[in-house]
Amino acid sequence: MAQGSVDSEFDRLDDVSAEAYRIAVLEGQFRAEAIAAELGLSVEDAQRTERVLRVLRLLHPTPGDPRRLTPVSPDAASSELLGPMEEHMGQMEQHVARLRSQLAALQPIYFEGRKMRNHLEAFDTISEPDTIQSLIDSLLKRSKTEVLTVQPGGARPSHLLESAKKSCLDMVSRGVRLRSIYQHTARTDPGTQALARAVSAEGGQFRTTDEVIDRLIVIDREVAFLPQRRPSASSRAAVIVREPTLVNYLCSVHELLWRTALPFGESDADTKPVLDEVKRAIIRLLAEGHKDELVARRLGMSVRTCRRHISEIATELRAGSRFQAGATAAAQGLLGPLADTP
Template identity: 35%
Template structure:
C-alpha cells in the first residue's frame, strides 16, 4: 500500500520489523507468498529478502536465510568499529529462519540459484558484484543492431576492471554491429583483452562470469533480469555460447562471399528467412536491422533475382539455392539467376522477368 513507505521501516535485514518478520517467516516456511502479503512490509523487497517468483510474478519467494546471513556478515566485517556487535545480531536474527526452511530444501536452493533483479539499479549492483568476483573469463552475447556509444559506455568501467585483472572476454554480436564506430573504438580501447565475433543471428542478451553466474533479461524492456547460479543452467548456457562461437566469424575477418554476383551476405540471410515464411518485422529483429532497411534489401534482392512479386521472389530464392546452406556459382549450376551476369537459370514457367 502507498502509505507503507520505507520511512516507516527504518531498519536493516538483521532486525526486521514485526510485519517483516511475520511475512518473511511465512515465506520461508511455505516457499513463497502472494505479492499482496508483502504490501505491509515493503522493507522485505527493499532489502532483497523477497523477490519475484520467475514462474509467476504475482508471487514472491524468499532469499535463502543462509544467503542473507552471508551477505550481512560480509557488510559487517567491513564496518570494523561495529563488527562484533553486528555479527552477533545477524547470526541471532537468522538462526531461527534457517530452521523454518528445513521442511522445504528446494525452496532455499531455488532462492540462491535463480534470483529476480527488479530495476536497473539492482541489476547494475549485481553485475558490479559479479565483476569484482570474476577472475578468469566473461562470455557475452549482445543482440541488436549497431551498438550506440552510450550503451557501450555503460559497462566500460566493468570491462576496464576485468582487463586490469587479466580476465579474458569474448563477445558475440550480429553482423550488422560491424558497421558501428562505437564498437570498433571500444575494441581498440580494450586491446587483446576482448575477442569479438559476429553472426547473422544471435540469442537474447547473455553475460556469463567465470561459468558460475549468468545474467539474462527477464522482460522485453530489460528493466528486470534473472541472476542464475544453478550449475545445470550455467553449463547449458555455456554450451550454447561455445557452439555459437564456433559458427561465428571473427570481427577482423571479412564476411564470406555469397557466390552470387549482386547479392550481399545480408541479402542472403534475408532470403533464407523469407524462405522460412517470416514477415519483414521478424526478419529485421532477428538480424538487428530496421524494418525499413530490411525492406530495401528485399527490393534489391527482388531486382537482382528478377522477381516481380513476393510469390515469385520465393521461387527465385529456392531456385538460386538461397533458402539453404550457401553454395557457390562455380560448383553448382543451379545458382544461375536471370539478370545476373553469367547465370543461366531458366525463368519460372508462366512468370515474367523484371529488367
C-alpha cells in the same frame, strides 16, 4: 544384570555346563563336589560351571537354605532372565515408533524448506534496471577467469558503449578471457566498431552472427544473467542463475554460437562475407514467409534497413516481390551454409 554380562556368560554355556545341569536335575540340587568328581573337573571348573548356571537363572538358592542350589526349568529361567529384556524392548519399540511418527511429520516442512532454499540459491529475479546493472558491474569488476556475453540487436547508445569499453579493457588487463557475440548489424555501427577494435587489440574477442539467442552474460562460469520474459507483457527484469548445471548449459550454448560466428574487430577484410551472411539470413526468413518487421527484429536491424536489403536482394535475383525473392533463392540453392568459418 547388564546385557553385555549376560551375553558373555551365555557364550560360556558349553557341554560341561549342560551336563552339570543334567546331574543337578537328577539329584534335585547342585553339589559342586559331586559334580566335579563325576565329570572329572577341578574345583575352579566346577565353580565356574556353577556361576554360569546361576547367571542363566537355572540354579536358585533354596528358601531357608541359601547354600543349597536347586535347578529350575529352562522355561522359568527364560521368563526370569529374558522377561525384563523383552519388556524393555517393547518399550523401546513403542518409543521408536513414536519418535519415527514425530519425525515423519516434519518431512513436508523439510522438503518445502529445501525447495524454497534451492530456488533462492539457484535463481533470483531483479526487476529494477539500475539494480541489475549495478550487480552486473560489480560482478564484472570481480571476475577472475572468463566472461561470456551475447548482445542482440544493432547499435547501442554511445554512453553505454563507452562504459562497456572501459569495463572490457579492465577485465582483459586482469587476464580475464572475454568472448562477446553480437549480431552482424552491429558491424555498421561506428561505436561498436571502435569498442571491438580497442578491446580486441588487448586480447578480447568479438564475433558476429545473423541471429542470436536473447541477451546473455556468464561470469566465471558461476553466475549467469538472462532477461525475464513473460508472454503477456514486456519486462526489463533479469533472472540471475547460479545453478551449476544450467550455467554450464548456457556456456555450451554460447560455445555453439561462437563456433559458427564470424570474427569482428580484428580487421575490415570480412565486410563482404558478413554482408552475404546478412542477406542470406534475410532470404531464409523471407522464404519462411515472415513479415518485414519480424525479419528486422530477429536480425537486429531497423525495418527501413531491412527493406533496403530486401530491395537489393530482389534486384539481384530479378524477383518481382519479397516472397518471390525467397522462393527463387531457395530454388537456386542459395540458402545453404557459407564456407566454414573459424
